[in-house]
Amino acid sequence: MNILDEEFAEFQKLPTEERIGCFEKNGRLFDMIRSQQLNREIIDDIYRITNHLRRISKSKPGSVFMQNILCHKRAMLWFTQPSSRTFLSFESACHMLGIKTSEIRDARVSSEVKGESYDDSLRTFSSYTDLIIMRHKGENIAERAAWLLNTRTNRQVPVINGGSGSDQHPTQAILDVYTLQRSFEKQGGLDGKTILMCGDLKRGRTARSLSYLMKNFEDIKIIYAAPQAFQMKEDVCSFLERHNIPYLLETEALENVLPEADAIYVTRIQDEHDAIADESSRIDTSRFRLRPLDMSKVKSTAVIMHPFPRRDEIDVAIDSDPRAMYWRQERNGMWTRAALIAYIFDVHDEILNY
Numbered sequence: 001m002n003i004l005d006e007e008f009a010e011f012q013k014l015p016t017e018e019r020i021g022c023f024e025k026n027g028r029l030f031d032m033i034r035s036q037q038l039n040r041e042i043i044d045d046i047y048r049i050t051n052h053l054r055r056i057s058k059s060k061p062g063s064v065f066m067q068n069i070l071c072h073k074r075a076m077l078w079f080t081q082p083s084s085r086t087f088l089s090f091e092s093a094c095h096m097l098g099i100k101t102s103e104i105r106d107a108r109v110s111s112e113v114k115g116e117s118y119d120d121s122l123r124t125f126s127s128y129t130d131l132i133i134m135r136h137k138g139e140n141i142a143e144r145a146a147w148l149l150n151t152r153t154n155r156q157v158p159v160i161n162g163g164s165g166s167d168q169h170p171t172q173a174i175l176d177v178y179t180l181q182r183s184f185e186k187q188g189g190l191d192g193k194t195i196l197m198c199g200d201l202k203r204g205r206t207a208r209s210l211s212y213l214m215k216n217f218e219d220i221k222i223i224y225a226a227p228q229a230f231q232m233k234e235d236v237c238s239f240l241e242r243h244n245i246p247y248l249l250e251t252e253a254l255e256n257v258l259p260e261a262d263a264i265y266v267t268r269i270q271d272e273h274d275a276i277a278d279e280s281s282r283i284d285t286s287r288f289r290l291r292p293l294d295m296s297k298v299k300s301t302a303v304i305m306h307p308f309p310r311r312d313e314i315d316v317a318i319d320s321d322p323r324a325m326y327w328r329q330e331r332n333g334m335w336t337r338a339a340l341i342a343y344i345f346d347v348h349d350e351i352l353n354y
């Protein structure tokens with residue numbers, strides 16, 4: 001343990017509510033590390049910015065305008081875990097705003113192989129860039145990065161968490177909530193809806209981050225459908241209890257709860273986190289897949305979502321059902337990430353006033 005390890009361990013003993021204060025600057029969101037940082041005001045702002053952005057980008061003068069907004073900034077995409085959507089949508093989001101990007105996608109081609117610590121790598125990246133977007137298998141590496149830059153250096157470089165181990169994926173939650181808000185625009189918004197999450201809820205960072213965001217909406221009900229071995233962990237459940245969000249644990253079969261749901265959020269089994277090889281494959285997940293014949297039990301106004309990648313949790317025959325929202329959800333990732341970056345750099349008014 002070096003001195004930074006010790007100091008960070010002390011920081012981590014603080015309750016989440018206190019720690020997240022470290023990721024604000026001048027009372028505004030600065031780093032995006034955990035979903036708990038987001039309040040309704042920020043979520044609604046991002047919703048409006050995203051809608052404007054999408055519209056502006058449709059025309060050539062609009063996209064040229066956008067490319068000037070942050071053309072003086074550079075971003076580092078530091079993704080040492082596999083990624084297709086999150087990486088590409090962040091890269092596209094940066095380019096949309098004129099931000100130049102650099103990337104490391106494999107620790108084997110960085111100085112990490114020479115024994116450099118994450119802290120030193122991070123300080124190096126922060127010397128060359130104005131924004132660090134990172135994905136890492138470690139649950140606390142993004143948090144440590146933001147803590148280190150904010151409290152131990154004078155570099156004003158925001159950190160965005162693009163997925164931290166099996167813990168959090170806050171920007172996925174932002175795009176998921178955006179998709180939900182947009183889908184329910186004509187049904188009174190997301191307030192009052194029942195969200196059914198299914199799959200590997202224990203190790204699925206997307207379902208965890210999305211659950212935390214639900215505190216910002218009124219009268220939400222959550223149903224977690226998963227075999228007992230993959231059920232939502234205690235930390236998220238007690239968070240929901242503290243925020244008076246009713247939730248139900250379904251461990252028998254997805255079909256039992258399908259008729260109640262306004263949104264069905266399906267996730268894959270996260271077997272890369274298996275402690276013992278093939279451990280997940282020994283658990284029967286066959287009753288937690290969405291099959292074409294189940295669709296008659298789903299409300300006609302419901303939306304089906306999936307953070308992707310998918311395996312066999314949603315049959316491809318469902319893709320043509322108008323309730324399947326996952327491809328649109330995926331595209332929303334690029335727009336909402338551009339909106340978040342504009343918000344963090346406090347240039348979103350330029351977009352809103354265009």
Ligand code: NCD
Nearest residue numbers: 085086163169268307308309
């Ligand atoms: C998710 C992830 O990486 O957590 N993918 C994504 O970013 N859209 C979900 C997953 O890998 O299952």
